[in-house]
Amino acid sequence: MEAADFGVSVDDFEQPAPTPERERDDEEMHGTEPVLSSAIVQEHVAATDAFRSAARWLVAVSGAIAAVLVAGLQLTSLGSLTGGRLSAAVTLFLIALASVGYILLRAARVLAPTAQTLAELREIDIAEVRRQAEGAPKGLGAAAKRLLYGPDFKLSEAVSDFRHALENYGLQTLDEIYLLYTGRTPVRIAQEIRAGKPRLSRNKIESVAQQLISFIELRETQHRYQLLVRALVPAGLVASLAIVFFALAASPDPDPKVSRPLHVVVIFTSSSDALKKSLLEGCAGQTRQGTAVAGTLREPEVLLQPKKLGDRCSGRHIIKPALGIVSYK
Template structure:
């Protein structure tokens, strides 16, 4: 297979992949802390609600069912927090192949841009991969060719150097893509926490009102 030439340039200024990996891990660590806090909140909620007071209410009393509804509402709010936080820790790892395929399919469909992620990568391409390729697709193709040549042992020192540059650029793109996705999910988490907190408060207030009648 004939190699697609990679322009040999002076060392370009790129952001090391380890920078994005560290940023992603920071967000994930914060998410793990929030997950622990949400689980703790659920435990405190169950322990704090005086569920024994429900025993004094008749099965036909509206207060019983409002109290039960309040408890379920609060528990659902906590469960929602735990689910949304855990999604940050379990989201699928984005690969260079996925980015390339998505970009190609979007072009076939005549889309102006494949996704917000690809737009973001395009904005920062001079910091990520522009020193070795013009697009994510081209980077992926050149990386495949470079790996094949290395495997077939038909490369010289310059080829090995270019292959290393391609791998470094690919690593930059992949780590940035995963950092971007984690960051977007984490930003959305703040809004979701606000909604869930409101639901939990409403549930607790309903329980407190219905389960503890005055007098």
């Protein structure tokens, strides 16, 4: 690729040297007021601030909703979980954090400043041309970057949308503005000046540069805001579901299992009919001691020791609430 493809100036090209008289002639021909006024720049800045204010509002609302969901979580109950239930709870909690962090990352990019100088924009422009020539980067790193930050902002498209303003002053590319702003003259414009076309004044060049920078900042902020909005619903849904399922996984078991032998006292009901179905009719109205060896705390399987030979209130039985009250010591 030739250097001229990027609009590089030709230092030894013969062209009229700028003089005070020539500058005054240019001002009289084009007007003393800058072509791209500061009022238009301020409109771009106001629109950019509107997108950033909307992003802050979205983050605040999302944070309030997340706070409501998180308020009822029992993080302290994680210590009582074991096995697959503990793994599920930790995984769901990390998914919820990652989803919230993803939204905050997208919002932070909306609030972050974009390129602020022509030199930065020119470097981005050259890098974009190089990517188009070489193709999109591949690999896990590039895929992760696209997942986190979304599609790249197309600087060339923003400059193309700004072309109507550039054409008003005989400019075509970002590179031409950069060269003129830095005191150099692109080859095409140098040829036009030699053919008799008036030179752009310094005020007009600075006005064009300021409006281009503010216009591109507006477009890039708008691009980032759109990515935030697109990510908000799926990421928010994932975070909400993860929080809900985490709460279910981490909630204490309403009827824990008997994990070790426990000494108990069973106060049996006096209703023989209820006890008869469980072959415990001989326990009616009695208070017996035993050992819970299985089942749950609400309905333990209790080993009752016989008091005498032929004791009909002994053996291993599941004590349901209808059969009696189980007291743990």
